[in-house]
Amino acid sequence: MKEEIRVSRAASRKRKRFWQSVTVVLLIASLVGVIAFAALMDSKKSALPETDDIATESVNSDTESTDETEDEAEADEKDGTYVYIMAPYTKVFADDRVTVIYEADLGDRFEQLEAVSGFVKLQLNEQTTGWVTEEQVTGEATSVSDEDLAEAWKAVVPSADPTTLEWLGQDIASVRATLGAPKAVQRDQVNEYHFYDGFFLMVRDQQVKAIDWDRQVVATPDMTATSGQNAGSWYEGETRQLKLFPYDGVMRVRVEQK
Structure with a gap:
């Protein structure tokens, strides 16, 4: 009877050592897995630009785009098409191109907005536009100082x-x-x-x-x-x-x- 008890205790100790060994192995494996996963995530993170860098690049891009747009608008304004009236008492018509709204003088200079069917539309002042025939204007003018x-x-x-x-x-x-x-x-x-x-x-x-x-x-x-x-x-x-x-x-x- 005593012999059986000793055998049973020895077997129990062996099982206990076995499970302890298994637990240690599992813990080590888990630790290795965590370290490997952390390293992988860190490498992925380092491959991306920082958030602040992205924001800065976006703001700079918007600013550059705005500056270019403003420069283009200024250039367009300076490069507008201007024409000269070629004769005194030139009749300027309303949009119906029949009603006379103004008589322009020789050499009067206006911005040309568009040309349609032999007429050109002129910006007469900030509020008023008018039409004259194409043959009544010129874009060329010799000048002196x-x-x-x-x-x-x-x-x-x-x-x-x-x-x-x-x-x-x-x-x-x-x-x-x-x-x-x-x-x-x-x-x-x-x-x-x-x-x-x-x-x-x-x-x-x-x-x-x-x-x-x-x-x-x-x-x-x-x-x-x-x-x-x-x-x-x-x-x-x-x-x-x-x-x-x-x-x-x-x-x-x-x-x-x-």
Whole structure:
């Protein structure tokens, strides 16, 4: 009986050692598996860019795209198609191309918006557009320097104060603060005309676009005109224009900001 008990205890100890060994092996295997899995995940993580890098690249890309769009818009604005009116008293039509809304002068410069069936659409001011026929406009104009243009203007209006040209391009409110209220104001579909003694201001979009001196002695500057006709002459400068319109033995002289 005692012998059987000893055999049973020995067998029990063997089974216990066996299961202990199995447990240790399983623990070691599990640990190795965890380490291997962690290493695998770490290698995958290192193959991807950091989150901050992705965000930075996205923001930079958007900024560059916005900058390019703004630059393109500015370029488009500067590269707009501009044309010149080729004759005085050119009729400008409404969208029906029948109703006359304005008469443009020789050399008037407008942005061309489109061309349709022999007509071109012009931006007359910030609010108004109109149509003229294609043969009444040109995109080409020979020019001289603004200095030569100013000398030509002095030759035909010698009594004018040279500082008056400084009003060109200024807000009409600031000019009126200097000159005072005009004697009269007239309006058409495109401009306002503010009359003072000896001259009047042509105002477009609240800025002085041109200055006219009426009833001047007929004279011709020593300079080749961009376009010379019986009804008027136009001299193109770098940023300004000189226009002469003779009538009834006198003439109207205009200096206009482009």
